[in-house]
Amino acid sequence: MDVYASGPLLELNKAIPSFDESGLPPVPFSMKLMPGECMVVEARDIGHSTMFADLCSGLVPLDGGAVRFMGLDWADLGDRELNALRGRIGRVTHRASWPEFVPIHLAIVLQQLHHTTRQIDDLVQDAANLAERFGLPGLPTESPSFLPEDDLLRASCVRAFLGQPHLLLLEDPVEGGPAELSNSFLAAITEARDRGAGVIWLVRNNAVWQEYRQGITATWRLADDGLVAVRMG
Amino acid sequence: MSEENSQSTQSSAPPTDTTRDPVLAGQAEGGRVFAPIQWAFGKVGWIGRLTRRQARFLLIMLGASWGVIFESFRAHSWRRTVRYEFISTMNSIIRGGLVATMFAGVLTGVAAVSQVIYWLGLTGLATMTGSILINIVVREIAPILVGVLLLGRNGMLSTTELGLLSIGGEIRSMQAVGIDPFLLLVLPRTLAFTVAGFTLGILFSFASLVTGYVMSRMSGVINNPVWVFLDDVATAMSGTDYIIIPLKFITVGFVVGLGGCLTGLTATNEDSLRTLLPRGFSRGMLIVMVVSVLFSLDL
DSSP, X not given: OOOOOSSOSEEEEEEEEOHHHHOSOSSOEEEEEOTTOXXXXXXXXXXXXXXXXXXXXXXXOEEEEEEEETTEEGGGOOHHHHHHHHTTEEEEOSSOOOOTTSOHHHHHHHHHHHHOOOOHXXXXXXXXXXXXXXXXXXXXXXXXXXXXXXXXXXXXXXXXXXXXXXXXXXXOSSTTSOTTHHHHHHHHHHHHHHTTOEEEEXXXXXXXXXXXXXXXXXXXXXXXXXXXXEOOO | OHXXXXXXXXXXXXXXXXXXXXXXHHHXXXXXXXXXXXXXXXXXXXXXXXXXXXXXXXXXXXXXXXXXXXXXXXXXXXXHHHHHHHHHHHHHHHHHHHHHHHHHHHHHIIIIIHHHHHHHHHTTOGGGHHHHHIIIIIIIIHHHHXXXXXXXXXXXXXXXXXXHXXXXXXXXXXXXXXXXXXXXXXXXXXXXXXXXXXXXXXXXXXXXXXXXXXXXXXXXSOOSOHHHHHXXXXXXXXXXXHHHHHHHHHHHXXXXXXXXXXXXHTOOTTOOHHHHHXXXXXXXXXXXXXXXXXXXXXX
16 A cells, blocks of 8 residues: 555535535535544444445545545546545444445455456465454355344454555444454554554444544544544543 | 313303404414415315325436446446355356246246247248347347345345344444445445346346247247247347347346445434335336337337
């Protein structure tokens, strides 16, 4: 992964999300995420977490302001550029994301197969290594409906971290997930940050990230009046 | 007694409100005076909404048709994920539909071709056999039956799969990581249907003609060898037929595939399989018939 070092990796500059399209409060959102930083965003509502991640990915239309990723305003880009840029984002989402007719192993490497020209053997090897790190016995090959919920969470992590993405939008897989996932998840975050990736970790309660407290750069709360900075006392 | 009181209170409440509120009173008065005009506006609005709703899918189809053709000529569109989807869908349609198509062709041969040959033989018009077979079986019946088979076997499957992905949110999740569902799903599937439509259409025609010949030979109506029969058929084809017939198979496959994918992709949260499948089937049938009729018009 070539490290992006020419300013904020992600910047929300008084971005007002369309309420009709997202359900997010139509107030200005402002924040900056530098390469290598990890930001926690607390949101009680899972739907709001997902929509905030969509906002960062340029999927939510804006009534004002701008959202920039790697210095590029999502609103200025054509479809091809948008999709290419989104290919550099790794996501763990609470929204349904496993197509039933695609086997899990293919769904895991799908983003990389689509956006890169890396050899499929290399991708599968990387995915298998990540799968073992996240506690899976190997790369699962079943249909998503045959996989237990915990293993689907692990597979979500594998998919998000595969291909060394520049930005990680992680809707918390730790809370409610298997206990042993926490360590490997935090280790993967640290490793990603070390190579210059930015991380936004969306959590429902602040107990989840306390274990990683020293590594958190900033904490925000997603409230009715927008993004509110939380003091890390 | 108390019910009567409450009824009288309810019935008397609106006039009291409107007389107290000048805006409501004005609206109520206006509503009484201009009721026929409002009724007419309402009806015109209803016709407009109906027209827009019906035209919407047609416009989406036209736009998406151009999109598929345009994107299919761009090298960047043919990523390995798109190639994989194209090949797997094409294999699924052709391999899965081969037996059903050949069987339908044989049945058509038995029912239609042998009858045509028999009656033409009786009326002394046996020399027109090839021409009539081409015009009826290959040009008219084959595209419709192949279209229906494609729709039933694979078109509805695409509608269901893409519809469930749209309703469930998986399509949005794909978009979030830069995977364009049009490029990944609609483009390769539509082109796979196109190739399959041509392949199965030709196989269907061949099966029906050969079966018709066998049936007629067995019943003693014709005594020519099979290659003479096929030569008659080929001779009866005009130059235009060599373009129109394959074009019809290709177009039927294209529109069935595209229609199925778009019906699924345009599903909303209010949709379910109960609404999606009938809509997909009726649209598919309509599309097949429209294409068939358009190609049959002698413009």
